[in-house]
Amino acid sequence: MTDLVIRGGTVVTSERSFRADVAITDGRIEAVGPDLPRAGSRTIEAGGMLVLPGCIDVHTHTRLPTEIEPDRFHRDSLAAAYGGTTTFLAFNNPGTGISPAGGRSLVAGMEEFRARTVGESAVDFGLSAVLSGDQPDSIAELPRLIEAGVPTFKAFMVYDFRLTDELLLAALRVTAQRGGMLQVHCENATVVDELVRRELAAGHLASRYHAVSRPSYAEAEATHRAIALARAADASVYIVHLSCADALAEVIAARARGWPVYAETCPHYLTLTDALYEAPEAEAITRLISPPLRSDSDRKALWLALAHGGLDLVASDHVPDRLAVEKRLPAPAFDRISNGAPGIETLLRVVYTEGVATGAISVEQMVGVLATTPAHLFGLSSKGAVEIGRDADLVLFDPRSRGRIEQAQLHHTSDFTPYEGRPSIGSVRDVLLRGEPVIRNGAAVPTTRRGVFVERSLSRS
Numbered sequence: 001m002t003d004l005v006i007r008g009g010t011v012v013t014s015e016r017s018f019r020a021d022v023a024i025t026d027g028r029i030e031a032v033g034p035d036l037p038r039a040g041s042r043t044i045e046a047g048g049m050l051v052l053p054g055c056i057d058v059h060t061h062t063r064l065p066t067e068i069e070p071d072r073f074h075r076d077s078l079a080a081a082y083g084g085t086t087t088f089l090a091f092n093n094p095g096t097g098i099s100p101a102g103g104r105s106l107v108a109g110m111e112e113f114r115a116r117t118v119g120e121s122a123v124d125f126g127l128s129a130v131l132s133g134d135q136p137d138s139i140a141e142l143p144r145l146i147e148a149g150v151p152t153f154k155a156f157m158v159y160d161f162r163l164t165d166e167l168l169l170a171a172l173r174v175t176a177q178r179g180g181m182l183q184v185h186c187e188n189a190t191v192v193d194e195l196v197r198r199e200l201a202a203g204h205l206a207s208r209y210h211a212v213s214r215p216s217y218a219e220a221e222a223t224h225r226a227i228a229l230a231r232a233a234d235a236s237v238y239i240v241h242l243s244c245a246d247a248l249a250e251v252i253a254a255r256a257r258g259w260p261v262y263a264e265t266c267p268h269y270l271t272l273t274d275a276l277y278e279a280p281e282a283e284a285i286t287r288l289i290s291p292p293l294r295s296d297s298d299r300k301a302l303w304l305a306l307a308h309g310g311l312d313l314v315a316s317d318h319v320p321d322r323l324a325v326e327k328r329l330p331a332p333a334f335d336r337i338s339n340g341a342p343g344i345e346t347l348l349r350v351v352y353t354e355g356v357a358t359g360a361i362s363v364e365q366m367v368g369v370l371a372t373t374p375a376h377l378f379g380l381s382s383k384g385a386v387e388i389g390r391d392a393d394l395v396l397f398d399p400r401s402r403g404r405i406e407q408a409q410l411h412h413t414s415d416f417t418p419y420e421g422r423p424s425i426g427s428v429r430d431v432l433l434r435g436e437p438v439i440r441n442g443a444a445v446p447t448t449r450r451g452v453f454v455e456r457s458l459s460r461s
């Protein structure tokens, strides 16, 4: 028998929107259609609501629970739910609380991540492991992770834990052979290191010089090189947090040739610009992220690419930094300030407000870039669409509501939001995870630790 019917909402898929009921049984979508019978089952009235698949945020740096801060993973997972995200993928790079041993070995890092997150999450989640130059056996360990349901890996071309081009090529070769995918942070380390040295030598220590030292040509060159290495390995490659038109041109050129190159951008690159680095340091430091915010023409190019191809999806790059800790003033020189800003809770609202409500993308395209495509690219075959047989991970979104984004109303473990005070359109009313409520009428239900680790497997068609 049907457990639950969501009645009278507008179901949105990546293809179309239509008035329909959604019937749920055993945590899965059993039927989608007009006026479904509902005898004996619970009902949620959804008149006026958009019924969206829960967002899938494939780029987060949530923190593992520690003795001093036992609740951070849970609180950020609940913040995801408040924002309409029902699955997130976390990285376990150094700085997220992984132990030194877990940082040195991919297998140990995965086992530790799984052990420390049991019973902690409000929504479903998975791991994308981080390859670093400090891991002696990383390439040899890749197949074991892929078999264990962790088929996606982030590698850096910049920072002191970056991979050499030789290691990147080797990792790409293994992922191509074994059914994995490499996610690459593309910036030219030689260029960035040189420019950082130059700014510091000139006595330029403030946050705005972080942006000066990370020009878009450094990102574009590394994007081009990552694509070339993937070609040599006969591998697909995924470009993380693409921020500028120059890097985008590299992705578009590769895709025009039919190469399997995928790319994401982030809400901050779609919304904010480098003009914000002219602000006083207390504000500029909240936008100290890598790559940095770019020009307004870059921002517009990213929206065009989301609408017309060139970019696949939007992910938050959530880093739960705090003004009271990682970004405290007086700050050290810009090169020693933590890179990152929070976004796990604001992903859907920002993309709806700045994308759908402005007409930059359609609501169906929004569902594509926030749910359906991330599910497809990251091996979450039971998620990402309001479709028979999929997990009933659903968001009832009220497109009529108007408000502002304010830290005081957020639940994440940061103490700021880079979107403070910005108008926002639409709000998340209800969130279901596998058919069970996590958020009801905008508030968390009492039992919010039902999220499970999802073992993923990539299949490309």
Ligand SMILES: [Zn+2]
Pocket (backbone or CB within 6 Å): 059, 061, 317
């Ligand atoms: Zn990141």
